[in-house]
Amino acid sequence: MQNRSLETLACPEFDLAVTLDSGQTFHWEAHGTGFVGTIGEAPLYVEQRGDELLVTKGAAGIARNYFALDHPLDEICRSFPDDAAMSAARDFGRGLRILRQPEWECLAAFITSSMKQVAHIRQMSRAIRERWGQPHRLDDLELFSFPSAVRMAAATEQELRDCALGYRAKNLLATAERVASGAADLHAWRELPDSELRERLCELPGVGAKVANCVMLFAYERLRAFPIDVWIERVLKEKYFPRARKVTAERLRVFCDKYFGEHGGYAQQYLFHHARKATPRGR
Structure with missing residues (x-):
């Protein structure tokens, strides 16, 4: 990335590479001396130099929140x-931080994670993004954001199976339909106490205690x-x-x-x- 297109963000007590490789998120890709990915619909390049991050210009606030740099x-x-x-x-x-991820993206990713290794989850995430996600330009790169629940609900189970989801396709599609219809209001659930939030999440297809706790931790x-x-x-x-x-x-x-x-x-x-x-x- 060109230095003129980056801005600096202080990041004490943080290890970017460790955090992105810790099994919380599955779409960031190494690029040059940093990483590229999306936070919501924002395409980002991020690189660590000591106690500073170099991030895409205009995205410092988004990155600070996503990487939870305010956690003590x-x-x-x-x-x-x-x-x-x-x-x-x-x-x-040392330096690993718990990310603040978008609710739907995190939920969908962990529904696909059942009985899968991290490398396989990354492959499924890439296939879903490239097929239904919104394309974004970042210099000479094309990055894809994670598709909304509405977009996913319009897919067919076979199309999802074509992305190597296997039996997870049915669960992801059914949950996408609930979220898209408003029957499962993920954002409103932020106000719920832990026990009720866990209970609501476990009512969704493909969500058991482990996935519910992952979503509670990484998204809520x-x-x-x-x-x-x-x-x-x-x-x-x-x-x-x-x-x-x-x-x-x-x-x-x-x-x-x-x-x-x-x-x-x-x-x-x-x-x-x-x-x-x-x-x-x-x-």
Whole structure:
């Protein structure tokens, strides 16, 4: 990107590359010494240089909000439990921030994530964007935003299956129809307490507890939400219940809420990123 088309944004306690590679979002692409993607309908280039970001001119405010640069990250990390697993994950993922993503885009992405690896989710996201998303020019690049629920509701299940969604196509289409019709008002749900928000999300096709907690954390900024997938379940059982022969999902849920507390979602993301990237069983 040309320097004249960029502006500077302070980003203390932030690691752009770690954050974008932590399994929260699936569409950012490396470009030169930075990354390109969209935030809503805004196409962006973003590059980190020390404690500063270079971002597309006019997009500093959007980037500051999306990357949650106002979160008191040092305070959040100091609130983590003082144990070996958590300390290792915190040190490994230093600078990782929880993004503020658009509700529908985040919900749709995680509906497609069921039983899929990150690389596959990225491929599905790209196929959906290129087929139904709005094209945007960024210098000599063409980027596609994530299509609205209305656009997705007009697709057919077979068209979605052609994007490698498999059985997820039916769920994504049914949820898109509910959101497009207003039966599921994702924006209005911002006013709901955590328990009711989780309940409403779980009523949508393709949404179980794990996906609901991901959407609560990454789109609704409910920082206590603690998604438990196979990676986190393995970490919890190995590190926190090493002698237990059987640990139920309910026991894990209650333990995580109490033990990791107010910033449990941040703790979960650090544990997840560390498990996925620092073990030989990488996703």
